[in-house]
Amino acid sequence: MSAAAVPAHARVRVPRHSAGSVAAGVFGELLITVGVLLGLFVVWQLWWTDVVAVREQHQVLQALDWEAPPPAPEAPAGVEPAAPVERRDPPPVDEExxxxxxxxxxxxxxxxxxxxxxxxxxIDRQQVLDVLGVGxxxxxxxxxxxxxxxxxxxRTTFGRPYHLVADLVEGDPVVVRTAATWYVYRVVSHEIVMPWQTEVISPVPGLRAGDPIPELTQRLMTMTACHPMFSARERYIVHAELDFWMPVSAGVPAVLTDAGVDVVGVEGGD
Incomplete structure (x- = not known):
């Protein structure tokens, strides 16, 4: 049957798309593609960077190959084991x-x-914070x-070592171990500042550039991280003060053993 013989009402009409509708369709597909790419970037940024950084930082810790602290001596039955001696005299200090x-x-x-x-x-981001942990x-x-x-x-991404910095409370221990020494700090305060308020890391927090530095009497530690979460608009600051120190050869500080912390190099730890 010829096309001319087909009744008009039975013919199929192919819709004609305007240039505008075609462009809108292409633009919509581009938006979907961009959305998928952005989603993959978010997954990489918030999850995969953590996976990679945690693995690399674990390898870094193992590569230190420091001497393991000796285990606590076993006490006779019914007797509390003696805690390692906590020293409060001036501690040894390593060179920068x-x-x-x-x-x-x-x-x-x-x-x-x-x-x-x-x-x-x-504190270089690419060479230190993104790959090595704390700077x-x-x-x-x-x-x-x-x-x-x-x-x-x-606080987020790349292993996020200070992810829970805002959860610290006054008196919490913050423990730093070097090759030969444990330094046990205690949290004393929190504050939120703008990025340019660098006085928080002054020898005496609060001193501004050019201010005379008084005789130093405190051994402090300051932790800084971006704030709020997923933003670099401000900085979250935690200050701590040295409570005591002890040589690694004397064992593990009780603040770690009592909390069940796994110490690198100790049986049961990493």
Whole structure:
């Protein structure tokens, strides 16, 4: 049957699309593609970077190959084992290390029994914070030194070592271990500041550039992280003060063993 013989009402009409509708369709598909790519980026940024960073930081801790603290001596039945001696005289202080060198381990019982983070020299994001964990502000005090041992860490992504920094409460222990020494700090205060308020990492927090530095009498530690979560608009600050120190050769501080913290290099730990 010829096309001319087909009744008019039985013919199928193919709709004609205007240039505008075609462009809108293409634009819509582009938006969907962009949305998928953005979703994949978010997954990478918020999840995969954590997976990679945690694995790399674990390898960094293992590579330190430091001497393990000796186990606590067994006490006779019915007798409480003696706690390691907590020293409050001036502690030993290491020299400031080279850029990106890992020189300490950080334990915070409030963050969980399996929490431990490497501490490296510098706060460069790509070379230190994104790959090594916690960074030390160059020029600030070293662990145990008079002044302010100032550190920075991510709250989200790349292992997020300071993810729970806002959960710390006054009196919480923050424990730094170097190759030979434990330094046990206690949280004393929190504050939220703008990024340019660098006086929070001054030898005496609050001193501004150019202010005379008084005689230093406190051994402080400062933790800095971006605030609010998923933003770099402000900085969340936690200050702590040294409570005591002890040599690694004397064992593990009771603030860690009592909290069931897994100490790297100790049987049961990493």
């Amino acid at each position: 290390p080279a850029f990106a060198e890992v020189f300490a381990q950080l334990y915070i019982p409030r963050f969980g029994s399996d929490y431990v983070a490497p501490v490296a020299e510098g 030390h502000y160059p020029g600030t005090a070293m662990p145990g030194e008079l002044g302010n041992f100032a550190t920075a860490g991510h």
